[in-house]
Amino acid sequence: MNRIRQTISVALVFAMLSIGLTAVQAQRRPYRMNDRQVGELIRRVEASADKFRATIDGALDRSRYDGTRSEDNINTFIQNFENSTDQLRDRFNRRVSVASDVEQVLRQAEFINSFMLNNRLNRAAQSDWAMVRTDLNALGSAYGVNWRWNQQGTIGGGSTTTTTLPYRLGDPQLRQIIQRIENRTDRFRASVDTALDRSRYDGTRAENNINSFIRDFENATDTLRDRFNSRNSATGDVEGVLQRAAYIDEFMRRNNLTRRAENDWLLLRTDLNELASAYNVAWNWNTNNTLPNTGGGGGGVYASAGLTGTYRLDPSRSDNARDVAARATANLPYNQRQRINDNIMTRLDSPDMLAIERRGNSVTIASSRAPQTTFDADGIERREQLPNGSTARVAARLNGERLIVSSAGDRETDFNVTFEPLDGGRSLRVTREIWNDRIGTSPVVVRNIYNRTSDAAQWNVYTGAQTYPSETGSVNTATGDYVIPNGQTIVATLNTDLTTKTSQVGDRFTMTVREPSQFEGAVIE
Incomplete structure (x- = not known):
């Protein structure tokens, strides 16, 4: 694989993870002002x-x-x-x-x-x-919302913007599919409960696992229904439902339960396939289920105590970034407080999912906000130019199974991040420290706890870059680190004049990508 902007890989990935930098603010916004x-x-x-x-x-x-x-x-x-x-x-x-x-x-x-x-x-x-x-x-x-206020005293104003629905079916048909999924989930839960009570899994970690998987699946389905009812549903909501269903599917594949439970799950899978098709989500049950064996003897999915794995944020055990930002800015003058608060919130807001894979000193990391990026945690400090033009000294190192990444050089982007396995590998603590000159020399610290959902790093936690419509109606993607497949042809324009008369070996130059469209505007260094 080839990487664009490889020279800022470490700093940029942590920016995309919302763990330090404010560089992601350069992405296009859905509004016409700054x-x-x-x-x-x-x-x-x-x-x-x-x-x-x-x-x-x-x-x-x-x-x-x-x-x-x-x-x-x-x-x-x-x-x-x-x-x-x-x-x-x-x-x-x-x-x-x-x-x-x-x-x-x-x-x-x-x-x-x-x-x-x-x-x-x-x-x-x-x-x-x-x-x-x-x-x-x-x-x-x-x-870009042109709202017409109703002047007749009845409810019914409206927007003149046109919204493209993310699904193919009519609202009544899709509502029926979602209702059917909810009904069959209730039936499946009942049959699984009965099957587990009569099996060797009763009272084991395997029973706890499947109950947790079903609960997460039900929560994701509730979120989809609520967003559908408010006409805000998107393919990401359906992918969230399917990803959680994949855990259940893998459990059902590897653990023999009753025929009734298996039949109820097959019926539910059929409805989920219809849902995926309605939202144009290409889903393959044979390739998306990467959950390790939850195991016959009641063994859990949490066998590894290392960094490698997939993790989901546990808000109940994590610091509230909004409260931390409010406390940090409480003593600022009113006319500065909101701006600094917003800046801190941008840098402290956490992704819902993390995927990490460690191979020796090589670490690959992805989140629900950014695709996977690989860097060396060798303790060597590197100077990296950030997207805002400043230069940072970035280092990543491993201390046992603890991963520590730090960036220094610009107070507005400096950060320390520590990833530390807890509870024998069942969870991961992510501690972030950031600085802001307006609130003194002490760092603002947020600690988040992530629960391990898989021993393997599931790179599908990232479902695609967030896109925003521009004023011309075209779609722009967030800036970031791109990964392109070998053999991909790219057309780019030089940003720096190169001539044999003045150019020397080792001179740096940049090019801006023109084609293909998904990489348009990216800078190759």
Whole structure:
């Protein structure tokens, strides 16, 4: 395999993993302004919404609506609107907001708008709501959402943006498939419970494993259903369901249970195949199940105590990055606090999945946010140019089974990351330290715990680069480290003039890729 931008492989992979650098902020965004301007728009919406809530509370208390169902309704509408705004804020801070997040905010605001049209409150409440609407229009425009407010006092505003659904079937057909999967999952769980209670697996780690796999699968299915109902489902949601189903499938292949349990699983697999086809997901049960044998004698899937494996974030045992960032910035002046908080959150937000493979001093790592990249953990410090133009001194080393990666040279991108197996290899602790000159010399530290889901590194944890629509309607991919297959023909344009008169052996030069389209814009050094 050949690698583009190999000279920054170590630093960039940790940036893509959200473990240190802010270089990923260079990726294209779904909005037409810069981050600071969009952040200010969201803050304006939040501030005007807070003012509106205060005035409407006072207006309702002095009106005939006080203590009535109408008051309950508008309070519910405002709460839902605030929740959707909070979600937009959170996704914007994590650099994953899209136009549909703004549309959800506007849909919730439409309920309030209809209430205000149908119910006469005081002038202050009307004026404050008009201000909220003005800010929402500006926010919609920034994300390319042209919202039409309903002027008739009925629910039914709408966006003029066109959304391409990620599935082939009609909503009723797809809803039926999801419902069928949920029903057959309930039936399969019951038959497996009965089969395990009557088998040699009863009370063993194998029983705990399959129960955990089914629970994760049910959670993924619930997430898909909720996102489908809100019209936000994507192929990644279906892939998440299928990946968790693969663990169950492997268990069923390697452990003989009752005929009823096996038949129930086959029926459920048939429905999952239909779901994959509906979302255009190419799924092969024979190649995607890489879970090790959960084993006849009740042995678990967690036999290895080393780094190699696949891991899922356990939020219940991990630090909350938002709380850590809030504590770190609590003493800053108000006009700086949000900006520094956003910067810290960007660098501390964690991927949901990690895959790591160690072969001697060679380490390959991937996450749900970045494809696999290989580097040498040999303790040698290397100077690497970062995408923002600064230079860092990066070193990766192994201390037993602990992997330690550090970068120094620019306070805005400096980091230390430690990967440390725990509980005999059943979990992995990832400790990140970052710095920001605005909050002093002490690092901001976040510790996350990941539970091992496989002894093997499953590289399909990364399902593709996040894409964002540009203003012209084309699709742009996030910047990052690309891996291309041997034999791939690439057309590139030199960025530096090369002549036999002036060029010397060892001179560096760069080229920008033009073809194929999936690598367009990448820089070869």
